[in-house]
Each structure stands twice: as structure tokens, then as C-alpha cells.
Amino acid sequence: MEVIVLAAGQGKRMRSVLPKVLQPLAAKPLLGHVLDTARALQARRIVVVYGHGGEVVRDALDAPDLAWARQDPPQGTGHAVQQAMPLIEDGDTALILYGDVPLIGVPTLQRLMAAAGDSRLALLTVRMDDPTGYGRILRDAAGQVTRIVEEKDASPDERRVGEVNTGILAAPVARLRHWLAKLKNDNAQREYYLTDIIAMAVADGLEVVTTAPDAFEETLGVNNKTQLAELERIHQRNIARGLTDAGVTVIDPARLDVRGELVCGQDVEIDVNCIFEGRVELADGVRVGANCVLKNATIGAGTRIAPFSQIEDTTMGAACVIGPYARTRPGTVLGEDVHLGNFVEVKNSTIANHSKANHLAYVGDADIGQRVNVGAGTITCNYDGANKFRTIIEDDVFIGSDTQLVAPVRVGRGATLGAGTTLSKDAPAGELTVSRAKQISIPGWKRPVKAKKA
Ligand code: UD1
Ligand code: CA
Numbered sequence: 001m002e003v004i005v006l007a008a009g010q011g012k013r014m015r016s017v018l019p020k021v022l023q024p025l026a027a028k029p030l031l032g033h034v035l036d037t038a039r040a041l042q043a044r045r046i047v048v049v050y051g052h053g054g055e056v057v058r059d060a061l062d063a064p065d066l067a068w069a070r071q072d073p074p075q076g077t078g079h080a081v082q083q084a085m086p087l088i089e090d091g092d093t094a095l096i097l098y099g100d101v102p103l104i105g106v107p108t109l110q111r112l113m114a115a116a117g118d119s120r121l122a123l124l125t126v127r128m129d130d131p132t133g134y135g136r137i138l139r140d141a142a143g144q145v146t147r148i149v150e151e152k153d154a155s156p157d158e159r160r161v162g163e164v165n166t167g168i169l170a171a172p173v174a175r176l177r178h179w180l181a182k183l184k185n186d187n188a189q190r191e192y193y194l195t196d197i198i199a200m201a202v203a204d205g206l207e208v209v210t211t212a213p214d215a216f217e218e219t220l221g222v223n224n225k226t227q228l229a230e231l232e233r234i235h236q237r238n239i240a241r242g243l244t245d246a247g248v249t250v251i252d253p254a255r256l257d258v259r260g261e262l263v264c265g266q267d268v269e270i271d272v273n274c275i276f277e278g279r280v281e282l283a284d285g286v287r288v289g290a291n292c293v294l295k296n297a298t299i300g301a302g303t304r305i306a307p308f309s310q311i312e313d314t315t316m317g318a319a320c321v322i323g324p325y326a327r328t329r330p331g332t333v334l335g336e337d338v339h340l341g342n343f344v345e346v347k348n349s350t351i352a353n354h355s356k357a358n359h360l361a362y363v364g365d366a367d368i369g370q371r372v373n374v375g376a377g378t379i380t381c382n383y384d385g386a387n388k389f390r391t392i393i394e395d396d397v398f399i400g401s402d403t404q405l406v407a408p409v410r411v412g413r414g415a416t417l418g419a420g421t422t423l424s425k426d427a428p429a430g431e432l433t434v435s436r437a438k439q440i441s442i443p444g445w446k447r448p449v450k451a452k453k454a
Helices: 030-040 055-061 077-087 106-116 173-180 194-203 225-245
Strands: 002-007 045-050 066-070 093-098 121-127 136-139 145-149 163-172 208-211 256-264 274-282 293-299 310-316 332-334 339-347 356-364 366-368 379-381 391-393 404-406 409-411
Touching (some): 002 077, 030 093, 030 106, 077 194, 093 106, 106 121, 106 163, 106 208, 121 194, 145 194, 145 208, 163 194, 173 194, 194 208, 225 256, 356 366
Parallel strands (some): 002 045, 002 093, 121 208, 256 274, 274 293, 356 379, 366 391, 379 404, 391 409
Antiparallel strands (some): 093 163, 121 163, 136 145, 136 163
């Protein structure tokens, strides 16, 4: 199979400097969705027809398995496909997709390809209550497709036809090449219509067949931000459906956003308004509270992430208790049963099993051992304004509240740091280290009183 993706249209109605096919749906460009679908079909070759200003598109999505054909200026869908023909070979079937129809599904296209076989022209069509704007599928008395007429060229009778062309079709490459060479632009829009090949196929005695998509939404195109937002919701609803079908508890499927790949084990529960970006894996029994954002994260079994936590480039072991309002930044690796409470930030650090930082702490560039207690208000001072240094805290350390660890510094196994300590030298194992001004009380001291106005 050879896939040709049409992406040379202008997309002015997006009112954006970003080309239409690069507009994101679930954080991936529209065209990226179509290319990934083509890849899933094991296409022999994928040719993208791009247009004026399209070098940004090419730069954004180029890959070794893609070929690019430039169409400038665009002169219709038939003209667009013509530009791709020098890059594909006879003897195979060509599948034509649109770069701005992102939800088209693999099973639908597999059925379309099966219907085309290696000698038929297969069209993907849908019925619409309001077919305005679309090309209409015209059939003879026996129900055989005879041709497609564009809205602008259609008679009032033809406009009443409710079966429309989605634009997606499959045809033998050699035949397609032959028909494209004969296209004329003697129509209302002065364009070379791809749809004119249908009447040519019928005249050549080729069988023209139609199939319907699994879901109507698969054929929806994007022309403006309103339609983009509608497709985003449809796409997210489909993802949520896939998750709930697989046994994930999604508290409200309408309030879930997956912008990447979310892999869930058994009995995972996701509360409302969570966003998952990149690749996120939630092992069995993970519970994610409301309003969490997780990006590129692996979360161990039974771990609970309380509301408003933000987790990025992080690996967590099993049975951790995180948040509310916890933030883990890139390079965070947590063992099992680690607790991070409210307003605790961890960056580029490892925290081993059973260690806890329950309130208001900054742990950056640190290696924390097992069963360590990090008191409220503890800060690793990892940055001197120019360079970053590591803090090492060995197993079974107890760090009192409001401690600053001025890195590079090491706290030996079993050490205790007194509250308020500013640690600038290594703390020996097993001992209490405290740096604190001696407490004094001044007997008879009086508070100042306001001077009386004269
Ligand atoms: C086309 C079909 C119409 C169908 C409709 C479905 C033709 C003549 N008409 O309409 O029957 O109902 O799609 O949406 O084929 N493109 C190019 N180069 C061009 C023109 C278009 O690459 O010169 C691309 C666009 O980027 C888009 C797709 O082809 O991805 C369809 O173009 P669009 O203008 O939206 O469709 P119509 O021609 O109006
Ligand atoms: Ca057009």
C-alpha cells in the first residue's frame, strides 16, 4: 500500500501563524495523527503533499519513512495527488488521506483497503442530515456509484443527496496515474478535482465500491479552532472509553485529558481534571486524585497521588503517598513507601524506601537513603549561583525542621540534625549535629510603647 496524505490546503480560518496541520490535537500535530495511522497500516511508502509555507510542516514532522511532494500553488485535490505520483510505484494500491482529518481509524481504513482489493476503486462515504459543502455521491437506478459532484457544481436535485464524499479513497496506482493525467479544471472552482476520477473509473468498467467508517467522527475535518476543540473532546472521550473498557475507574470521562500514552494496571482510579502527558504508566491499584498533572512518569503499585500534585520525568515505587500539592521534577526517583506531603518539591534526586518529607521542603540534587525523616521546611541549598552540588543523606537520618543543607554535604547514617541547623560541613553518623545560636532570655525586658502625641 502507498499512502498519499494531502496537506497543502491553506487553513486560513485557524487564524494562527502555525500551519493548520501542525495545530495540536492531544498535544500532537493533526498531521502527526494521520501519519501514525498510516504507519499502523504498514504502508510501503507515505507521501505528504505540502504547500506554500509548508517547510515548517516538513521540518516539524520529517522522518526517514516519509517522502514530501510540494504543491505550490494548490490547484485542487486532483492536482495535489498528481504531485505525489512521481514518488509512488505502479502495481500497488494507493490510499489517499487528508492531513486535517486526524481521527480516521485503522480498522476503518483496513476495511476500505479490503474493499478496494487490487482492482477496485473504494470510497469512504457517510450519510449526513445536512450535506452542505460536501461532494455528493451519485448512484444509478441499480445503486451503483456513477460519479461525485461537488456542491458548487451540483444541481438542486443533486444537492438533496445525503451521501457524501469524505475524500478518503483507495485505488490501484497505475489506474490512478492514468486518470489523473486526464483531469481538467473546467468546473465552478477552476480546480483539478480528484473526485472526477470516479466517473473515469466507471467509464473504464472498473468497479467502484463504498464503505462507511466505524464512527462518523473519524471523517471530521478541522478548519477552525472551534472544530479543533470539538475533535479534541471526541478524541479524549474515545481515550476515556478505552480506559474504562479496560477496567480503569475514571470518575468523570468528560474531565480527563491524555496527551500521550497512558498505560494502566488493574484497579487504577483517576479522579477528575487530571492531565497525562508523554508516556505515563500507572501500576495496579494506583489512585490519582483530582487536578493532578503527570508527565513521563512510572508509578508503582498502590501508590496514591493526592490532589493538585505535579509529577514530571519521575519514577516512583509502590505504596508511595504523594501530595496534595507535591511537585516532582525531572530526575526524581522514589523507592517504595516514600511520602511527599504538601508543598514538597523534589528535583534530580533519589529517595529510598520508607523515607518521608511530609511538609514544605526542597530536595534538589540529593541522594536520600532509607527511613529518613526530612522535617518541615528543610532545604537543600544545591546552588551557589553558578554551580550545583549534591547532598547525600544516609539511611535512618532524622532531619529536624527548618534545616538548610549547604551542598556539597553529607549526613552520615543514623545522624540527627537539630531543628534550625544550617549544615555547611558533613555531619557524622549516629550523632546529633546542631548549629543554632544559644537561646537567651532577658529578665525585666519591656516592650517599646508608642510615644504620646503632644
Ligand atoms: C473535498 C472533496 C469533496 C469532499 C470534501 C470532504 C474534491 C474536489 N472535493 O472538498 O468531495 O466532500 O473534500 O472534506 O476532492 N488539498 C490540497 N491541495 C489542494 C486542495 C486541497 O492538499 O489543492 C487538501 C487540503 O489540505 C485538505 C484536503 O485536500 O486536507 C481537502 O481539501 P478541502 O479544500 O478541504 O476540500 P474540498 O476540495 O472542498
Ligand atoms: Ca477546495
